[in-house]
Amino acid sequence: MIRIITDSASDFNLAEAAQKGVTVLPMKVQFGDTTYLAGENLSAEDFYKKLIESDELPTTSQITPYDFTEEFQKVSDAGDSAVVILLSSELSGTVQSAMLAASEFDNIHVVDSLNVTIGEQCLIYLAIKLREDGKSAAEIAKILTEKREKVQLLALLDTLEYLKKGGRISATTAFAGNLLSIKPVIKIEEGKVVMLGKARGSKNGNNMLKEMTKKYEIDFDAPIVLGYTGLSTNLLDKYVEDSKELWEGKVDTLPVALVGSTIGTHAGPGAIAVSFFYK
Numbered sequence: 001m002i003r004i005i006t007d008s009a010s011d012f013n014l015a016e017a018a019q020k021g022v023t024v025l026p027m028k029v030q031f032g033d034t035t036y037l038a039g040e041n042l043s044a045e046d047f048y049k050k051l052i053e054s055d056e057l058p059t060t061s062q063i064t065p066y067d068f069t070e071e072f073q074k075v076s077d078a079g080d081s082a083v084v085i086l087l088s089s090e091l092s093g094t095v096q097s098a099m100l101a102a103s104e105f106d107n108i109h110v111v112d113s114l115n116v117t118i119g120e121q122c123l124i125y126l127a128i129k130l131r132e133d134g135k136s137a138a139e140i141a142k143i144l145t146e147k148r149e150k151v152q153l154l155a156l157l158d159t160l161e162y163l164k165k166g167g168r169i170s171a172t173t174a175f176a177g178n179l180l181s182i183k184p185v186i187k188i189e190e191g192k193v194v195m196l197g198k199a200r201g202s203k204n205g206n207n208m209l210k211e212m213t214k215k216y217e218i219d220f221d222a223p224i225v226l227g228y229t230g231l232s233t234n235l236l237d238k239y240v241e242d243s244k245e246l247w248e249g250k251v252d253t254l255p256v257a258l259v260g261s262t263i264g265t266h267a268g269p270g271a272i273a274v275s276f277f278y279k
Helices: 014-020 044-053 065-077 094-102 118-132 137-150 161-165 171-179 202-214 234-242 261-267
Strands: 002-007 022-025 028-031 034-037 059-061 081-086 108-112 151-156 182-189 192-200 224-228 256-258 272-277
Touching (some): 059 261, 065 081, 065 108, 094 108, 118 137, 118 151, 192 202, 202 234, 202 272, 224 234
Parallel strands (some): 002 081
Antiparallel strands (some): 028 034, 151 182, 151 272
16 A cells, blocks of 8 residues: 655645545644644644734744654555655755655655645645556655646735744834735745745735736646635635636636644734646
């Protein structure tokens, strides 16, 4: 049997993961002196409640080589193989931990997604399809590694407050940006977060995100996933309505994921994102 393993930074829905044979390993999230396991004893909804109430940002930590070794041993003991799809090595040391653990086994294939959250999910959904098509673990890992550069993740942030709290922008920049209702549009490029542009107000932000998306020739035969942060889908619903020309008649459904702690810590609530393969 081929197992598909990922980290909680993928924000892959746990109920769906159980249904589709995907194992999600939790990353640690620390609020003050209390450490949680993402998705196990801290849901994404509870994470945002704590984030909004907290003066300081939580910290997230990578999965250790020991944790991976334990999981890989289960795979090996069962006589199975595994494809391990993880968040970008440019954002975390999780891939390195997995590679270190995998070196003790010959049936474990680690894939650096060079992405995160719903960008990872696009590769996970592709891996599920390839497994259904009868591909081996080695073949799946090879195809994912070849295809990963064709995954695009674009996002619109609603607030600069959490970038300020994390020290990624100055308090002055955040104050001026919030005063002018600046909404940054970002993307993942070569595994890193890159600023694409800034819009004034939510409407202009939605328009910019839509226009950035239109620049790509989306592969509608491949996975597409939408994401949002926080406790409400209102901003995402508005984006879907405003950009329906992109999707109508091309996809039956648009899967939606609640983006959790790994990205939510820095984006804050109210962000929306779209990820897809492009031709």
